[in-house]
Amino acid sequence: xxxxxxxxxxxxxxxxxxxxxxxxxxxxxxxxxxxxxxxxxxxxxxxxxxxxxxxxxxxxxxxxxxxxxxxxxxxxxxxxxxxxxxxxxxxxxxxxxxxxxxxxxxxxxxxxxxxxxxxxxxxxxxxxxxxxxxxxxxxxxxxxxxxxxxxxxxxxxxxxxxxxxxxxxxxxxxxxxxxxxxxxxxxxxxxxxxxxxxxxxxxxxxxxxxxxxxxxxxxxxxxxxxxxxxxxxxxxxxxxxxxxxxxxxxxxxxxxxxxxxxxxxxxxxxxxxxxxxxxxxxxxxxxxxxxxxxxxxxxxxx
Amino acid sequence: xxxxxxxxxxxxxxxxxxxxxxxxxxxxxxxxxxxxxxxxxxxxxxxxxxxxxxxxxxxxxxxxxxxxxxxxxxxxxxxxxxxxxxxxxxxxxxxxxxxxxxxxxxxxxxxxxxxxxxxxxxxxxxxxxxxxxxxxxxxxxxxxxxxxxxxxxxxxxxxxxxxxxxxxxxxxxxxxxxxxxxxxxxxxxxxxxxxxxxxxxxxxxxxxxxxxxxxxxxxxxxxxxxxxxxxxxxxxxxxxxxxxxxxxxxxxxxxxxxxxxxxxxxxxxxxxxxxxxxxxxxxxxxxxxxxxxxxxxxxxxxxxxxxxxxxxxxxxxxx
Numbered sequence: 001x002x003x004x005x006x007x008x009x010x011x012x013x014x015x016x017x018x019x020x021x022x023x024x025x026x027x028x029x030x031x032x033x034x035x036x037x038x039x040x041x042x043x044x045x046x047x048x049x050x051x052x053x054x055x056x057x058x059x060x061x062x063x064x065x066x067x068x069x070x071x072x073x074x075x076x077x078x079x080x081x082x083x084x085x086x087x088x089x090x091x092x093x094x095x096x097x098x099x100x101x102x103x104x105x106x107x108x109x110x111x112x113x114x115x116x117x118x119x120x121x122x123x124x125x126x127x128x129x130x131x132x133x134x135x136x137x138x139x140x141x142x143x144x145x146x147x148x149x150x151x152x153x154x155x156x157x158x159x160x161x162x163x164x165x166x167x168x169x170x171x172x173x174x175x176x177x178x179x180x181x182x183x184x185x186x187x188x189x190x191x192x193x194x195x196x197x198x199x200x201x202x203x204x205x206x207x208x209x210x211x212x213x214x215x216x217x218x219x220x221x222x223x224x225x226x227x228x229x230x231x232x233x234x235x236x237x238x239x240x241x242x243x244x245x246x247x248x249x250x251x252x253x254x255x256x257x258x259x260x261x262x263x264x265x266x267x268x269x270x271x272x273x274x275x276x277x278x279x280x281x282x283x284x285x286x287x288x289x290x291x292x293x294x295x296x297x298x299x300x301x302x
Numbered sequence: 303x304x305x306x307x308x309x310x311x312x313x314x315x316x317x318x319x320x321x322x323x324x325x326x327x328x329x330x331x332x333x334x335x336x337x338x339x340x341x342x343x344x345x346x347x348x349x350x351x352x353x354x355x356x357x358x359x360x361x362x363x364x365x366x367x368x369x370x371x372x373x374x375x376x377x378x379x380x381x382x383x384x385x386x387x388x389x390x391x392x393x394x395x396x397x398x399x400x401x402x403x404x405x406x407x408x409x410x411x412x413x414x415x416x417x418x419x420x421x422x423x424x425x426x427x428x429x430x431x432x433x434x435x436x437x438x439x440x441x442x443x444x445x446x447x448x449x450x451x452x453x454x455x456x457x458x459x460x461x462x463x464x465x466x467x468x469x470x471x472x473x474x475x476x477x478x479x480x481x482x483x484x485x486x487x488x489x490x491x492x493x494x495x496x497x498x499x500x501x502x503x504x505x506x507x508x509x510x511x512x513x514x515x516x517x518x519x520x521x522x523x524x525x526x527x528x529x530x531x532x533x534x535x536x537x538x539x540x541x542x543x544x545x546x547x548x549x550x551x552x553x554x555x556x557x558x559x560x561x562x563x564x565x566x567x568x569x570x571x572x573x574x575x576x577x578x579x580x581x582x583x584x585x586x587x588x589x590x591x592x593x594x595x596x597x598x599x600x601x602x603x604x605x606x607x608x609x610x611x612x613x614x615x616x617x618x619x620x621x
Contacts, residue, residue, distance in 0.1 A: 028523045028524075029420070032413075032416065032417030032420075033417070035413055035414070035417055036414065036417045036418070036428060039410065039414050039432060039494075040428060040431065040432070042491065043431060043432050043434065043435055043491070043495075044431055046446050046447060046450055046491070047434065047435075047446070049446070049449075049450060049457055050446045050449070053449065061455065062454070062455045063455075064454075064455070064460060065460060065464060066455070066457055066460045113339045113340050113343065114340065116335075116336040116337070116339070116340075117336060117337045117339065117340035119336060120333055120334075120336035120337045121337070124330060124333040124336070125330075126326070126327070126330035126333040126334060127323055127326045127327050127330070134608050134611075141548050141552075141600045141603065141604045141607065142348075142552075142597070142600060143551075143552035143554065143573050143596070144552075144554065145552075145554065145573050145576050145577050145580075145593065146351065146352075146355060146576075146593045146596065146597060147348075147351040148577070148580065148581075149351075149354075149355070149358070149580055149586060149589070149590070150350060150351035150352075150354035150355055150358075151351055153354070154346070154350065154351070169343075172343055173343065173348060176340055176343060180340065230437060233439065234438075234439035234440060234441070236439075236440065236441055236554075236555050236559075237554055237555070237577075241581065251439075252439055252441035252442075255441065255445075256441060256559065259445070266449055266452075266455070269445055269449070270445070270446070270449065273439075273441075273442035273445045273446055274442075276438075276439055276441070276442050277437075277438040277439065277442050280437050280438060280439070281434055281437055281438060284430075284433070284434070284437045285430060288430060288433075292499055292502070292503065
């Protein structure tokens with residue numbers, strides 16, 4: 001990078017007197033590009049290798065030297081995972097469905113509970129507001145492991161062990177603080193005057209909230225929903241602890257259990273990892289705009 | 303503390319005639335309805351577990367969670383922990399893991415955000431690709447990297463052999479010396495996008511005029527970064543570093559799935575160790591005592607976190 005700056009500088013001097021600083025920027029720009037190329041390789045190569053492995057046969061995956069590009073690409077691993085007739089396929093589709101069910105339920109509940117709470121934290125100034133807000137935020141500091149044993153016992157008391165209800169309730173606890181935090185950022189940016197205008201026109205505070213603020217905060221709600229969904233979809237520890245029956249498992253635990261028994265089926269494992277990533281990556285790519293904006297509004301502005 | 307509360311909501315005039323706390327609570331009773339659902343959920347799943355963990359840390363419990371048979375042992379569980387060799391080993395691992403992961407992920411994310419700040423062809427695509435590792439499941443990430451590191455068929459080792467760097471496939475994660483750095487690489491892979499997004503978001507708030515003014519005054523690229531952008535982003539940076547540090551301190555999935563803490567505890571960090579004590583060896587009392595210690599460390603971190611957050615808020619309101 002230094003050499004490039006040096007190379008760029010003399011040319012700048014011969015061309016004209018002024019653009020010396022601009023030539024210097026070029027050095028930084030090229031450095032930045034090389035760095036981005038490095039980061040792209042670091043990020044993408046493991047994922048590409050996952051895809052390439054997933055379309056190999058078990059034999060082709062264990063060659064030395066490795067087959068960079070599979071000699072005989074095959075979708076057999078995917079067919080196996082997605083075939084409802086096959087026992088592996090049955091399990092995998094079951095896990096997939098369980099994950100989807102738990103994540104969707106968590107997302108809906110997180111939004112329903114977080115919207116009013118975030119609104120209150122943004123607008124009202126009741127005593128303890130600040131304390132409660134930070135108490136909510138602090139929850140995110142504590143690892144799942146601390147809560148595992150007591151929650152397990154709590155779930156036993158509530159009769160929720162081995163049900164998806166136990167997961168949904170628990171996921172709310174880490175989904176909620178983040179949701180409230182993000183949504184509060186959005187509400188903070190919606191002018192109070194809009195609500196005041198509605199109030200003057202005769203709306204109650206709740207009506208103003210429902211009809212004015214809610215539609216305006218739609219991007220925030222979408223962002224919150226994505227975060228909750230991804231969090232729930234990827235969660236592992238609670239699911240591994242609270243669920244023991246095979247037909248109840250969610251994808252991360254299901255895959256882990258399955259492949260601790262079939263340790264050598266690398267193409268299958270890579271195919272399963274890929275399939276598990278598809279829904280969240282698609283969701284992220286489609287709704288990227290909201291995803292990043294939520295952090296801008298929520299995290300950075302306060 | 304007082305200044306924080308006084309600062310919290312009310313405008314300056316309200317401080318002059320201050321109704322009693324009870325009056326205030328009563329007057330804003332309707333407001334609590336909005337936060338009530340959240341608070342109820344939080345109480346059930348946070349306050350109760352915390353109380354329970356503290357309580358259990360003073361007991362010895364028989365395996366199988368038959369908690370009627372627990373015996374009160376005072377602080378013996380704590381003594382057991384602090385006098386064990388494993389504790390210090392695991393603590394050292396945790397410190398290395400947390401510091402290295404946080405620092406490198408932050409620096410890489412920061413640099414990537416800066417490099418991505420200027421518009422160029424393909425920027426949006428590149429940004430999306432760089433964020434993907436953060437979105438996918440840590441379980442999937444663990445399996446991908448475990449396969450890359452595989453001691454017989456791993457691609458990384460194979461490449462190193464082909465390039466003539468080593469004689470035979472290195473054993474990345476079954477080796478006491480290389481296991482922790484290998485796992486940190488995976489962790490950074492998953493976490494630098496978070497720092498990148500946060501800094502990218504922060505960069506949008508840096509006023510363009512300020513940078514242009516600095517440029518007119520003859521500041522170099524580095525000077526503009528160091529004297530304008532960097533100080534401007536100090537708030538976001540602090541929050542990002544704290545969030546990363548907490549997340550790393552609390553990470554579980556990557557070490558657990560990839561190595562389970564082995565070989566010979568070389569990749570055990572606090573969380574995986576606690577999990578193993580509780581659910582592997584069923585020593586609930588000791589695991590709870592560990593959790594309480596962890597809890598205290600996190601409270602200290604949390605204090606800085608809250609201070610950083612309210613510092614940001616204060617700056618914004620006070621301006």
